[in-house]
Amino acid sequence: MSTAILWFRRDLRLADNPALLSALEESETVIPVYIHPQSSRQPWAIGSASRWWLHHSLKSLDDSLRSLGSKLLIHSGDPLLVLRALIAQTGADRVYWNRLYDPADIDRDTWVKKSLREDGLTVETYNSNLLYEPWEIRRPKGEPYKVFTPFWKAMLAAGLRIPAEPPPTRMPALPQDLQGESLDSLGLLPAIPWDHGFYDAWSVGEAAALTQLDEFSSSGVFAYKTQRDLPGQAGTSRMSPHLHFGEISPRQIVVHLMEHQEPGLSAGSESYVREIGWREFATHLLFHFPHTCDHPLDDRFLRIPWRDTYANDLRQWQKGQTGFPIIDAGMRELWHTGWMHNRVRMIVASLLTKNLLIPWQEGARWFWDTLVDADLGCNSMGWQWTAGCGADAAPYFRIFNPVLQGERFDPEGDYVRRWVPELAKLPARVIHKPWEARASELSACGVNLGQSYPLPIVDLKASRERALRAFSVIKNESMTA
């Protein structure tokens, strides 16, 4: 009789789960366990919004396992110690998990695998999370990619359609005496209830991920190419947190889209799958350049004279009180739902790093804590892209104007009206620049600038020029990354 431990981490699903399938194939008894780290002292410990998601995702996984005759054991503590205790208790002779790629995860997993193998156990790990793992896509001479387009071409050449396995139809029962901790005891949910909006915005779990994919692929995806940039429309897939926690795999997504759009993908699907490619690229980058979660990939950017006193401006940005409607709408959407439209992420990031001249790491930290889809690779790449110091980054002089971006991508002001209700009555003509509205117009709309809604915290023209001066220190130097 062989007993396997199946260690769930960020692969919280039953379908297309290779570690789960192997465990079932090779063992009579399978013990699914989730192990929560006891201390949150490590630098990129899971953020508050992600903890909320994790709670509900674990609950959902446990429900699914129970419906198949099993359940999810929950423990907290050092994974190696927990696994060893569980092995001693159950006589398990093998351990399975799906691989992760963040630096701290790699260090931990390497250590756990080595230690368990020295204990005499069989340890097998799998790819559940990516179309291609970071070392599978390489430049001709073996170096990692630093530019998206050739990376993407290499992925296309390797082939995107990779079969996804169906979920098991039954699971062996757990030994009777096996008792874990309760989900609630992990304390993942907030002590103060700031999560009302999260419940309205999201359905968590594997079934919800599949439903969301089904809806998106049968309607939204066809207009994705044009609609995805409009934050006032429901034009995005909203799959990111499901993908991050592994409630669904990129293989499942691609297969699903291809099966429903024979023989070729629609233009919308092409551009959506390309975004899946960006996720793979971000994982590739963080794997090969693990310092880039808090250190610029391009060393020249160490010389940027960031401001050193900015606590107040940072706080206003975080609270959505900058006086720029599209910025404040985005930051409030983030706070209320744990998510922000991608176009708006770029705009708020540009304001923070360029106009406010605040280090991109501050923005990355805030997103890390507040996003339900916070992903170390995607977050680091995104912030470095905006700041200009990353792979395939925006040139340093590319500075978004929040008024023009608002007018271009939220022309009727729908998005601003939804998230900045104190401006809702303003006509579209001025909703992205209330300081230019006539006094009579403002009072007729119930807006009292400086009182009911703040005046802009920076002058766009002057702060743009300051940013250009500050960032010009990287000119005329060779790349040292």
Added chain:
DNA sequence: TGAAATGTTGGGGCG
């Protein structure tokens, strides 16, 4: 997956 400054062109008003 910018924005602003600068350059060019061409139609229309006007002496």
Added chain:
DNA sequence: ACGCCCCAACATTTC
């Protein structure tokens, strides 16, 4: 009719 100026509208350059 002609030259001149003005200035949108568009194109190019620069940051």
